Amino acid sequence: MKPLPLLRNQEVLEQPANQETLTRRYTDEALKFISDHRDRPFLLYLAHTFPHVPLYASSENRGRSRRGLYGDVVEEIDRSTGEILAALRSAGLERRTLVMFTSDNGPWLIKNQDGGSAGLLREGKGSTYEGGMRVPGIFWWPGRIQPAVRIGLTGTLDILPTLAALADAKAPADRSLDGIDISPLLLEGQSLPDRPFFYYRESDLYAVRKGPWKAHLITQPGYGDKNPIRHDPPQLYNLEQDPSERFDLSAQQREVVADLLREVERHRSSFKPAVSLLDATIAAPTTN
Amino acid sequence: MKPLPLLRNQEVLEQPANQETLTRRYTDEALKFISDHRDRPFLLYLAHTFPHVPLYASSENRGRSRRGLYGDVVEEIDRSTGEILAALRSAGLERRTLVMFTSDNGPWLIKNQDGGSAGLLREGKGSTYEGGMRVPGIFWWPGRIQPAVRIGLTGTLDILPTLAALADAKAPADRSLDGIDISPLLLEGQSLPDRPFFYYRESDLYAVRKGPWKAHLITQPGYGDKNPIRHDPPQLYNLEQDPSERFDLSAQQREVVADLLREVERHRSSFKPAVSLLDATIAAPTTN
Numbered sequence: 001m002k003p004l005p006l007l008r009n010q011e012v013l014e015q016p017a018n019q020e021t022l023t024r025r026y027t028d029e030a031l032k033f034i035s036d037h038r039d040r041p042f043l044l045y046l047a048h049t050f051p052h053v054p055l056y057a058s059s060e061n062r063g064r065s066r067r068g069l070y071g072d073v074v075e076e077i078d079r080s081t082g083e084i085l086a087a088l089r090s091a092g093l094e095r096r097t098l099v100m101f102t103s104d105n106g107p108w109l110i111k112n113q114d115g116g117s118a119g120l121l122r123e124g125k126g127s128t129y130e131g132g133m134r135v136p137g138i139f140w141w142p143g144r145i146q147p148a149v150r151i152g153l154t155g156t157l158d159i160l161p162t163l164a165a166l167a168d169a170k171a172p173a174d175r176s177l178d179g180i181d182i183s184p185l186l187l188e189g190q191s192l193p194d195r196p197f198f199y200y201r202e203s204d205l206y207a208v209r210k211g212p213w214k215a216h217l218i219t220q221p222g223y224g225d226k227n228p229i230r231h232d233p234p235q236l237y238n239l240e241q242d243p244s245e246r247f248d249l250s251a252q253q254r255e256v257v258a259d260l261l262r263e264v265e266r267h268r269s270s271f272k273p274a275v276s277l278l279d280a281t282i283a284a285p286t287t288n
Numbered sequence: 289m290k291p292l293p294l295l296r297n298q299e300v301l302e303q304p305a306n307q308e309t310l311t312r313r314y315t316d317e318a319l320k321f322i323s324d325h326r327d328r329p330f331l332l333y334l335a336h337t338f339p340h341v342p343l344y345a346s347s348e349n350r351g352r353s354r355r356g357l358y359g360d361v362v363e364e365i366d367r368s369t370g371e372i373l374a375a376l377r378s379a380g381l382e383r384r385t386l387v388m389f390t391s392d393n394g395p396w397l398i399k400n401q402d403g404g405s406a407g408l409l410r411e412g413k414g415s416t417y418e419g420g421m422r423v424p425g426i427f428w429w430p431g432r433i434q435p436a437v438r439i440g441l442t443g444t445l446d447i448l449p450t451l452a453a454l455a456d457a458k459a460p461a462d463r464s465l466d467g468i469d470i471s472p473l474l475l476e477g478q479s480l481p482d483r484p485f486f487y488y489r490e491s492d493l494y495a496v497r498k499g500p501w502k503a504h505l506i507t508q509p510g511y512g513d514k515n516p517i518r519h520d521p522p523q524l525y526n527l528e529q530d531p532s533e534r535f536d537l538s539a540q541q542r543e544v545v546a547d548l549l550r551e552v553e554r555h556r557s558s559f560k561p562a563v564s565l566l567d568a569t570i571a572a573p574t575t576n
Contacts, residue, residue, distance in 0.1 A: 119408045
């Protein structure tokens with residue numbers, strides 16, 4: 001395997017990348033970007049490498065937390081986030097900047113102590129049980145978003161319609177979007193409209209949620225056993241009363257199961273699969 | 289089985305007890321006790337029946353939480369606690385009253401949705417894994433205890449020495465106490481002295497903890513399988529890096545295991561079992 005390079009656009013900065021420096025360097029780039037763009041609207045997307053395994057913390061942050069290397073890494077990301085919020089404040093941008101903090105999946109359980117924890121949620125990364133799918137969602141916008149815990153079923157599919165609405169921009173109209181504008185929840189604490197949520201693994205629909213109810217059509221551990229298990233009737237859990245998905249209620253709640261299966265049919269009949277960007281022929285990017 | 293009576297001292301108030309009223313009635317008794325004793329020092333021990341199974345919430349509180357009956361019950365206890373704190377404030381006692389809120393064990397897992405959850409901790413009530421042993425510890429004393437999260441290894445064995453120290457009273461000197469005065473942690477955030485912690489199931493020593501390390505000599509699920517499993521070498525977990533007790537490090541950390549086993553020997557050689565109060569002949573209580 002070739003050693004991993006660190007790139008800026010198409011240029012290799014170093015190879016192998018010194019991963020202990022990544023959180024610091026990404027943060028410095030973000031701070032510079034904010035400073036360079038303070039006079040006009042901008043979108044900054046900062047995708048940290050960590051806490052993806054293999055974990056690296058800077059020498060300055062290593063050995064500081066009680067939770068071992070994983071804790072050191074998380075604390076370093078927390079410090080990075082604090083520096084970014086401070087930079088927005090000192091640039092006078094905090095009242096016209098929405099900051100979102102989230103993740104793409106739950107803990108990578110087979111990585112043991114380095115993989116994190118989903119707390120009371122079942123399973124982890126790669127699985128469509130809640131431990132694989134539920135992630136933090138933190139929104140910061142002084143003066144517009146009140147400090148509060150909001151309860152609502154939302155996900156990263158909602159980011160595009162939400163940002164478009166807040167920026168008074170038009171979302172693309174040549175396709176139907178799966179997400180909705182959640183700014184009424186963020187800004188005013190309004191309830192989100194009821195809607196079913198669909199859980200995919202690659203291109204297969206594994207589960208559906210509506211309100212507190214979640215039905216699993218197929219389950220499979222995140223890693224390890226490669227064989228998906230099809231459930232007929234689907235497993236049924238009440239996520240409010242049983243957030244750990246321990247007690248299958250499909251035999252007692254046949255009408256709920258039937259309703260969720262109707263949602264699946266509606267979804268399937270309305271759904272046009274697109275070619276994955278990974279499978280499409282992509283024009284070579286131009287170097288800057 | 290005879291229906292459960294509700295007693296005041298030796299007097300049966302009703303049989304069967306109407307359990308939906310218990311949290312309300314216990315709270316009212318506590319409020320009256322505070323009001324009756326506001327002019328002199330007092331100890332109020334309020335041991336709620338719930339969230340022990342079977343669960344009952346008052347009609348006023350039933351169906352209000354998102355977590356089902358268990359959530360309703362917990363919310364009713366939370367309201368009860370709020371009423372007691374408010375009563376202390378309105379009696380002008382809050383600056384000379386220490387309030388402690390804790391529990392006796394983790395969740396009763398075989399009771400499914402009614403049994404609660406230990407979050408990321410392993411196992412539950414009846415087990416000496418952390419899910420059975422770790423409980424909330426909340427201390428309230430306006431003006432003396434600052435709002436803060438304090439980290440220290442402590443348990444209900446420490447309550448007697450702590451209350452004795454704070455009340456300037458002498459703890460009993462005719463026996464050696466297993467607990468220590470933790471008021472330096474509560475009042476000033478000082479670290480507690482390092483000390484080993486011993487986990488018993490009935491009269492058998494199952495586990496020992498020192499700092500982040502916990503060794504299990506014997507394990508047994510809280511309920512179900514009745515056969516204790518003896519471990520030689522003991523299972524060894526680092527509770528700071530692995531709070532869920534998933535990764536046995538006994539093979540890699542032989543010196544830590546040896547140190548913990550020396551603590552067990554020291555403990556056993558210093559320990560004189562007492563007759564259980566349940567086995568002793570107890571004088572019949574006098575009625576008041």
